[in-house]
Amino acid sequence: MADVKKALIDWAKPGIGSLSPYQPGKPIEELQRELGIEDVVKLASNENPLGPGQKALAAVRARLDEMARYPDGSGYVLKQALAAHHECAPETITLGNGSNEVLELIARVFAGPGDEVMFAEHCFVVYPLVTKAIGATPVQIPARDYGHDLEAMASALTPNTRLVFIANPNNPTGTWVNDTALKTFMRVVPADCLVVLDEAYFEYAQRPGYPDGTTLMAEYPNLMVTRTFSKVYGLASMRIGYALSSPEVADLMNRVRQPFNVNDPCMAAAEAALHDTLHLRVSVDTNAHGMQVLEEGLHGLGYATIPSIANFITFDTGTDASPVYDKLLHAGVIVRPIAGYGLPQHLRVSIGTEHENRRFLAALERITASA
Numbered sequence: 001m002a003d004v005k006k007a008l009i010d011w012a013k014p015g016i017g018s019l020s021p022y023q024p025g026k027p028i029e030e031l032q033r034e035l036g037i038e039d040v041v042k043l044a045s046n047e048n049p050l051g052p053g054q055k056a057l058a059a060v061r062a063r064l065d066e067m068a069r070y071p072d073g074s075g076y077v078l079k080q081a082l083a084a085h086h087e088c089a090p091e092t093i094t095l096g097n098g099s100n101e102v103l104e105l106i107a108r109v110f111a112g113p114g115d116e117v118m119f120a121e122h123c124f125v126v127y128p129l130v131t132k133a134i135g136a137t138p139v140q141i142p143a144r145d146y147g148h149d150l151e152a153m154a155s156a157l158t159p160n161t162r163l164v165f166i167a168n169p170n171n172p173t174g175t176w177v178n179d180t181a182l183k184t185f186m187r188v189v190p191a192d193c194l195v196v197l198d199e200a201y202f203e204y205a206q207r208p209g210y211p212d213g214t215t216l217m218a219e220y221p222n223l224m225v226t227r228t229f230s231k232v233y234g235l236a237s238m239r240i241g242y243a244l245s246s247p248e249v250a251d252l253m254n255r256v257r258q259p260f261n262v263n264d265p266c267m268a269a270a271e272a273a274l275h276d277t278l279h280l281r282v283s284v285d286t287n288a289h290g291m292q293v294l295e296e297g298l299h300g301l302g303y304a305t306i307p308s309i310a311n312f313i314t315f316d317t318g319t320d321a322s323p324v325y326d327k328l329l330h331a332g333v334i335v336r337p338i339a340g341y342g343l344p345q346h347l348r349v350s351i352g353t354e355h356e357n358r359r360f361l362a363a364l365e366r367i368t369a370s371a
Helices: 002-011 028-035 054-066 076-086 099-110 126-133 150-155 179-188 247-256 264-274 277-300 322-330 354-370
Strands: 093-096 116-120 137-141 161-167 194-198 223-228 241-244 304-306 312-316 346-350
Touching: 028 322, 054 264, 054 277, 076 093, 076 264, 093 099, 093 247, 099 126, 099 161, 099 194, 099 223, 099 241, 099 247, 116 126, 126 137, 150 179, 179 194, 277 304, 277 312, 277 354, 322 346, 322 354
Parallel strands: 116 137, 116 161, 161 194, 194 223
Antiparallel strands: 093 241, 223 241, 304 312, 312 346
16 A cells, blocks of 8 residues: 555656645634634735625625526626726636636646746745646746846746746735836747736735736737736635736636636626725725834834835844744734745735734734843
8 A cells, every 4th residue: 555655656747746835824713723812813814904895795695596506617797897997808818716726827838847937036936836836947036125136037038938927016025026127028038938927916006117017918918917806805715816818828728727717606706896996995095004004113113124015014023033923823913924935034914904903013012022
């Protein structure tokens, strides 16, 4: 039996055995079980602290009686809504079970053994994960000021580079590339290399010069943009995201996409969320205020932060961050350790409600004072 098990492991695709599973933020229920703490604040997974809007909730309730039926595998209604929202053709859209699935589909379709996939140091961990899973060669470019060094990435392009992942803003650092830098980079990328612009935090990025990747795709047909409903729209548990690309790229993606990868209630919720401009505006405003509170609070406690335009902020503990993370857990506050992203001294904190932000800062102040 042991020999059979070993043989099965040996038969796995090269690279799979070296992977570490994706580690999400610790669930509230898990901390409650482990430490017996009832009052827990979770600021670990960059979720919208306000939750979904009322229009999305109503749309989900209206679809519950249809749970016995398969969803529309083409996602026709949601694609029409997204096409109107982005002023694009429905044929340019690929729906996914969260944008994570879309990222995996991209890797499966466009890269494999012998191909290079490029990304930055401190990037979203899914990029190297999917690269290794498909047997492609990961090419990690050192970060500049915790973000993308597009000049270095341009210099590292080779005839074997098939994919380039750029998160804008970047997770877990919150850094961003501006419109000029992105266009300069795109002008030197070969036509047979696909650039994937991951805009999961697009709606929070309120900065002059921040580019909307969807407006660049007509000029650069090898540019693809991914978005999600998990962040500002508050639908993280529903798992729905999408990609915008040329119709030819979308056609290839939809050939390998599972036919019922997105369920009916979540498509209804996503469509409703697109039209809930009030909830969007309140969410963005809440985030901007919370970011200011956390920045000032962290600086007041003596911690350096990485400037962020997303819905989280990353700060430097000055030493191994694990003890601070553990002490915060015992105070009932969950944040995100990011040693797996090459930042062992840093912790990432999602922007929460006013109460949650103050709870985190109060706990950190006690920990800092006792150090």
